Amino acid sequence: MDEGTTQQYYIATKSAPPDDRTRVLKYGHMFAVFDRYGDIETTGLGEEGIFYQGTRFLSELALFLGNSRPLLLSSTVREDNSLFTADLTNVDLSENQNIYIPRGTVHITRSKFLYEHSCYEQLRICNYGLHSVRFPLALKFNADWADIFEVRGIKRSRKGQKLDPVVDVDTITLVYRGLDGIRRSTRVHFSPKPQSLTRHDCRFEIELASKEEMVVEIQADFDLQQMTNGTAPYERALSTAIHKTRTAGGDLCQIQSSNEQFNSWMKRSVADIHMMTVGNPEKDYPYAGVPWFSTVFGRDGIIAAMECLWADPSLARGVLQYLAQTQADKVDPAADAEPGKILHEARRGEMAALGEVPFARYYGSVDATPLFVMLAGAYYERTADLDFQRSLWPHVEGALKWMDEYGDKDHDSFIEYSRESPNGLVQQGWKDSGDSVFYDDGALAVPPIALCEVQGYAYAAKRSAARIAAALGHSQQSGHLDAQSQELKTRFEKAFWCDDLGTYALALDGEKKPCRVRTSNPGHCLYTRIADPDHAAAVAKALLDKEFFNGWGIRTVAAGEARYNPMSYHNGSVWPHDNAIIAAGLGGYGFRQQAAQVLLGFLDVSTFVDLHRLPELFCGLERRAGEGPTAYPVACSPQAWAAAAIYLLLQACLGIDVRALEKQIVFEKPLLPAQVPDLTIKGLKLGTGSIDLVLKRQANTVGVDVLGNTSGFQVIIRYQSGI
Secondary structure, eight states, rough: OGGGGGTTOOOOOOOSSOOOOOOOEEEETTEEOOOOSOBBBBTTOOOOOEEETTTEEEEEEEEEEEEEEEEEEEEETTTSSSSSEEEEEEEOOOEETEEEOOOOOOEEEEEEETTTTTEEEEEEEEOSSSEEEEEEEEEEEEEOOHHHHHHTTTOSSSOOOEEEEEEESSSSEEEEEETSOOOOEEEEESSSOSSSSSSSSSEEEEEEEOOOOOEEEEEEEEEOOOTOOOOOOHHHHHHHHHHHHHHHHHOOEEEEEEOOOHHHHHHHHHHHHTTTTTTTTTTTTTOOBTTTBOOOHHHHHHHHHHHEEEHOOOOOOOHHHHHHHOOOOOOOHHHHHHHHOOOOOOOOSSSHHHTTTSSSSSOOOSSSHHHHHHHHHHHHHHHOOOOHHHHHHHHHHHHHHHHHHTTEEEEEEEEOOOOOSTTTTTSHHHHHHSSSSTTTTBBBOOBBBHHHHHHHHHHHHHHOOOOHHHHHHOOHHHHHHHHHHHHHHHHHHHEETTTTTTEOOSSOOSOOOEEEEOSHHHHHHHHHHHOOHHHHHHHHHHTTTTTTBOSSBBBBTTSSTTTOOSSSSSOOOHHHHOOOOHHHHHHHHHHHHHHHOOOOOOOHHHHHHHGGOSSSSSSOOOOOTTTOOOOOOOOSSSSSHHHHHHHHHHHHHHHHEEEETTTTEEESOOOOOOTTEEEEEEEEETEEEEEEEEEEEEEEEEEEEEEEOOOOEEEEESSSSOO
């Protein structure tokens, strides 16, 4: 494989940001990345802006008092992610070397939120001085109409046309006609009207008596083809946006502890799941991450839904419905599509529409299809909703057929991939950077490639499908699927186990040669239970060893491997969702203490990261006393499957399993670490009712008390594992 392909769809980092803490808002197809002032700057990584439908509609928005930026006092995003607020004040404002307004005289509360297709901003300006003040307030603005892939670093040979702005007394409209024929516009309205308004800035002359306050409002509306309807005023839009943000993303139960550190992590995680879901036209489908992946991703949606499943199954239903509707029904090499295959991602920007990138509707994911079947089976066990399974069954059958015919072209029971699209992804597992699959000498593996974790997904998928088939009365098909899963398990152990490494090979290449590299991927094989128990114990031991566990979490690649780089995307970094899946695998084989070690690592991470928000990933550098984890410079934050990781980590420790068919909620050898001595779970939806529970740590076990139960489900605690 050409080493140059490792740079495919690389997220460029051209200069260091002046401040690495950005503020993020999202609503539906729109998201915004501001600096802590609330400005949009063109320096640093260049990812700031307001993006709508895959295009940056505002690339600059900077506030000035006089000729200077204000001083930042503080800024944050509300706990529910609905509103950004910054407190600002003036620097010393001078004229002819005379200070006419001393520092700290004027206070500005700057608030922003997104709703529908608009960004609302309010500046509340107050003079706390003893005398009246007069000063200019200015806003600079611009729109570069960059596609999200341009922002990520891809160069285009040509672009569409910027049209002349339309300037009115209180409104400016910036317009772009893309090569795709779409007319995109940003209309910015100012109230009160500014003293001057040009194509790149506006200016207000502010006059305030002592203790007087005034409000300036700025509303930016983003439009395609002049299709936008009217917009709501600031206060009404804010009230509606807050309500929708709080109610999006299903109906997650409330979980609290006496550990406030844990509570802060949980609250931010819930808010992030809601934010990644609110306003999306795909009902109950969380987008993957901001800024680079704020759209539907099949794998990400499935895993986020799987992580949350015990706490709330509605995300799983939304994900399954949408992915069933978009399942491929024909061979399309340009999109890496084949009948029955599940969507990888869908993009709406200009470059996707023109085919400059293949992601308008792209299927280059080897694992989304078996994961889809896994989620279908898990959803059935969580809900006992057989009618939904009956409607989903043709799509499950289509996915199974893809696994057998297209996924396993050489009929050796293993699912392999190699891209069909010349512009498609080279690597098509969850570690999809171009250099993520390699041999022990560092050379890149030759496709077609069979990843170890994908065989685990296929094994679990066939077991899940067998149970669904039996429930639907397809007993012969159920038996055939069970037999297939057992054959796969036998073949997997023989082909992938590396006794001298004490773990499974990362992958088999096109000649069935194993990639004998120690990675986190085998941890997923514990999650799917394809691993032999003795081998699972060896994998568990290795993953918690110092070469993997860096004090915060488990690295993607063990220190000492040829391509190990703790600052890379997939070859030594630490990913929350990866760790949650591994922890659930550890718990599934009875290694609760090890699962708790992973949970505690991320509990500590949540205290150091901004807003207690787990990012998409962070660097795998060794933990240093008194310091936080080392940030990865272009990580998405928030990221849906990172936010949802807390639920799967809890499940890994508590052994919680909702069995709707038996009307039972089972705790298998539950464990709470000393740092989280108790949990209160309220409003856990079970069937047509709900249950409230209190869990308390007791020596080497956990006591479970039922506070209320309208579900009819029985609570069972098993202190001896059935493994």
